[in-house]
Amino acid sequence: MRRQYATLALVFLVVFSVVASGCISGGGGEEKPTTIVIGVTDKVTDLDPANAYDFYTWEVLNNVMEGLVKYKPGTLEIEPALAENWEVNEDSTVWTFYLRKDLKFADGTPLTAKDVVRSIERVMTIQGDPSWLVTDFVDKVEAKDDYTVVFYLKQPTAYFLALLTTPPYFPVHPDYAPDQIQSDQTAGGAGPYKITKWVRDEELVLEANPNYYGEKPKTEKIIIKFYRDASTMRLALQNGEIDIAWRTLRPSDIDSLKKDGNFNVIEVPGGFIRYICLNTKNDPTSNVKVRQALAAAVDRPEIAQKVFMGTVEPLYSLVPNGMWSHKDVFKTAYGDGNIEKAKALLSEAGYSESNPLEIQLWYTPTHYGDTEADLAQILKEQWEKTGMIKVTIKSAEWGTYTDYARNGQMQVYLLGWYPDYLDPDDYTTPFLKSTANSWAGTGYSNPTMDDLLSQAQRLSDQNERTKLYEQVQDILAQDVPYIPLIQGKLFVVTQKNVKGVTIGPDMIFRYSTLYKE
Amino acid sequence: MARGLGQYIIIRALMIIPTILILYTLVFFFLRILPGNPVMAVVGTKNIPPEQLEHLMQMAGLDKPLYVQYFDYLKGVLHGDFGVTLAFPMGKPVWDYIAQRFPATLELALWAFTVSVLLGLLTGVIGATRKGTKTDTAMRVYSIIAYTLFIPWFGMMLQYLFGIHLHWLPTSGRLDPGVNLHTVTGLYVLDSIITGNWDALVSSVRHLILPALTLGIVLSGAYTRLVRNNMVDVLSQDFIRAYYARGVANRKVMWYALKNAFIPVVTLMGLQFAILLGGAVLTETTFSWPGMGTFLVDRIDYRDYNAIQGAVIFFAFFVGIISLIVDIVYALLDPRVKY
Numbered sequence: 001m002r003r004q005y006a007t008l009a010l011v012f013l014v015v016f017s018v019v020a021s022g023c024i025s026g027g028g029g030e031e032k033p034t035t036i037v038i039g040v041t042d043k044v045t046d047l048d049p050a051n052a053y054d055f056y057t058w059e060v061l062n063n064v065m066e067g068l069v070k071y072k073p074g075t076l077e078i079e080p081a082l083a084e085n086w087e088v089n090e091d092s093t094v095w096t097f098y099l100r101k102d103l104k105f106a107d108g109t110p111l112t113a114k115d116v117v118r119s120i121e122r123v124m125t126i127q128g129d130p131s132w133l134v135t136d137f138v139d140k141v142e143a144k145d146d147y148t149v150v151f152y153l154k155q156p157t158a159y160f161l162a163l164l165t166t167p168p169y170f171p172v173h174p175d176y177a178p179d180q181i182q183s184d185q186t187a188g189g190a191g192p193y194k195i196t197k198w199v200r201d202e203e204l205v206l207e208a209n210p211n212y213y214g215e216k217p218k219t220e221k222i223i224i225k226f227y228r229d230a231s232t233m234r235l236a237l238q239n240g241e242i243d244i245a246w247r248t249l250r251p252s253d254i255d256s257l258k259k260d261g262n263f264n265v266i267e268v269p270g271g272f273i274r275y276i277c278l279n280t281k282n283d284p285t286s287n288v289k290v291r292q293a294l295a296a297a298v299d300r301p302e303i304a305q306k307v308f309m310g311t312v313e314p315l316y317s318l319v320p321n322g323m324w325s326h327k328d329v330f331k332t333a334y335g336d337g338n339i340e341k342a343k344a345l346l347s348e349a350g351y352s353e354s355n356p357l358e359i360q361l362w363y364t365p366t367h368y369g370d371t372e373a374d375l376a377q378i379l380k381e382q383w384e385k386t387g388m389i390k391v392t393i394k395s396a397e398w399g400t401y402t403d404y405a406r407n408g409q410m411q412v413y414l415l416g417w418y419p420d421y422l423d424p425d426d427y428t429t430p431f432l433k434s435t436a437n438s439w440a441g442t443g444y445s446n447p448t449m450d451d452l453l454s455q456a457q458r459l460s461d462q463n464e465r466t467k468l469y470e471q472v473q474d475i476l477a478q479d480v481p482y483i484p485l486i487q488g489k490l491f492v493v494t495q496k497n498v499k500g501v502t503i504g505p506d507m508i509f510r511y512s513t514l515y516k517e
Numbered sequence: 518m519a520r521g522l523g524q525y526i527i528i529r530a531l532m533i534i535p536t537i538l539i540l541y542t543l544v545f546f547f548l549r550i551l552p553g554n555p556v557m558a559v560v561g562t563k564n565i566p567p568e569q570l571e572h573l574m575q576m577a578g579l580d581k582p583l584y585v586q587y588f589d590y591l592k593g594v595l596h597g598d599f600g601v602t603l604a605f606p607m608g609k610p611v612w613d614y615i616a617q618r619f620p621a622t623l624e625l626a627l628w629a630f631t632v633s634v635l636l637g638l639l640t641g642v643i644g645a646t647r648k649g650t651k652t653d654t655a656m657r658v659y660s661i662i663a664y665t666l667f668i669p670w671f672g673m674m675l676q677y678l679f680g681i682h683l684h685w686l687p688t689s690g691r692l693d694p695g696v697n698l699h700t701v702t703g704l705y706v707l708d709s710i711i712t713g714n715w716d717a718l719v720s721s722v723r724h725l726i727l728p729a730l731t732l733g734i735v736l737s738g739a740y741t742r743l744v745r746n747n748m749v750d751v752l753s754q755d756f757i758r759a760y761y762a763r764g765v766a767n768r769k770v771m772w773y774a775l776k777n778a779f780i781p782v783v784t785l786m787g788l789q790f791a792i793l794l795g796g797a798v799l800t801e802t803t804f805s806w807p808g809m810g811t812f813l814v815d816r817i818d819y820r821d822y823n824a825i826q827g828a829v830i831f832f833a834f835f836v837g838i839i840s841l842i843v844d845i846v847y848a849l850l851d852p853r854v855k856y
Contacts, residue, residue, distance in 0.1 A: 043605070045606055129559065202690065233805075242694070397553075398558055438567060
């Protein structure tokens, strides 16, 4: 009897170990050097550039499509892409682009000016999430001949080239229906790669586009694996299942992978920013002294170190570090952790230790990663250091949170911003122009500010624009409808043999320069 | 008897309908009581003009009165239409997702179920036949530990041991990157056998081992206890002694005992299957398993009303069918059950 059960147990163990060990030899996780596997925790939401409006999807679209112009890899400089060259009229309202003559989509279908016009009109017809990037600026677009495209703009737009680098302007294959969103359409455009396999939330396989006009990608095949969370992705990297762990590992993972020594940890500046929103319409944050006091007490280096373990840098303006016209206005006006100044301002606003300012600080628990609760906690501590502020921390899920924000139901709350296009305009107008900032719910409105922003949009001389954006930032630091906190850095962690990681200031990872040694 | 059983099945089947209706109503209204909606969640902090926001709300049908939305969806479900997703990507049939995601959950559940029943029976029988010994105690301790294990923690331990430390098994997903498999049923192991794709078979089995073991071991604890106690009960009954007195071989007696001890286990199996699907949510999250669990969690984050409703109705229907089958099997196994 006893022997029987022992046998049964043995059989079970043997079966398991045979399957397990048999698989070790059979599984052969070894990829040929022509393939690179990238792990991400982001999702591809919508393969249709007429509707895709999130950073990671834009990255994928940038690898399978291209626009008339693009950023030179690793720089903020715009270079020709599908268009060889272009002209602009004096007040920058009519832009003419001359296409390359040999353009083809991945399947060999020729790409002409008509395709560019069709694709842009498609975006205007469908009116998907990002369509405003076209409809707010473009009045109409025409094909003069097979190789000439003319854009007629609604108003002078100095940064139109920056807009053209965004996916809504990418020409798409004729397979995309003219008036419908096609979220799983894999026909793509004329980028360095084409999509050969797409299983939503599991795997996306890209192969080099044989008809690409430019340089051939260094790696023939790129496989993207989608992970539910950062810890699973990190395990997959450590287990050798993926070559690259990309968006987004947690600060603690990055820290320990750096120390591990078996991986390359590549750090690049990122253009995404985090900031506090202050409701300028409701008490007590409607009082500018209160907002200034809150700004003075914030200690950014402490936040960057304690919460993000050095994976972000302090930010003292809404215009990110490194972008032209950036000015450290909050540093000049308030410094960091300036408790004395905060106290003085609070006293002026009528608060004291016996009559403290009471505020509710809101955050959302998952949308910005799991460090958010710590960020809220440290802000509470920094503000309460004044002895004159009492902070209650509150949180809500993303869907609820954005609703509260848009309706101005929160007082002090944390948000973040990924740019749509790389220009100071995208970091100022949506926040500070009274007609554009309803999404943020701060209720901020200042006619001087509105005027400066409108002027800056129209001018084409960068020096003149710089002066205006500097003024804008100065007013921002005085009015304090937002308190800039930190600017993200991007981290790519790779196996030691992976080379050629290129991520520009546009934060788009271009897979075509990747290779394995 | 035949008529009785037939009626019993019909009544039990009809009872699934009100259960689903109540669940749907609760989910429908609960989702909408909370502030925010899928369009808001997708748009998030993007600077979209208000008129476009309105347009998106219209496209999602969220501008209609609540009762219209309620009955529209219900009408759809009755026609087998689970509506379209409201969050990213907007307008894709929810059924497509269920059809893609459910087989992954089912495959994981079936493997975990097999592991749990086998382990539970083995440990339970060992415990019962050595009642009162140290082995018996060990099995009981196993049962308690297994039952109280926290899935994400336990899963992570297995990932570290068999993945990072030993490099034996993959820690996440369903197939190795780049392995192609033509899907027929969506159950990868079965599909790779049907299509004769041995690379995919090995790959999918390897990927299944850790999540199935995690969930299987956690669920086996309940069986261990039940099997052991039932076996102990049965072994002390007169008919067993009668077998022994007649000189029936020990192995045969054990078999009869197990058969008798098995009836309550069948009920537990039914209940466990529902729990299994719940446990699959945690297991799927831990192992990035692209099943219904991760789908539901993602969609809840984005308040995708239709997707959540669809998934919940489908789950409820499935669990209802399983428990119906269990009840029928139970009725057939135990002649004492009256309908």
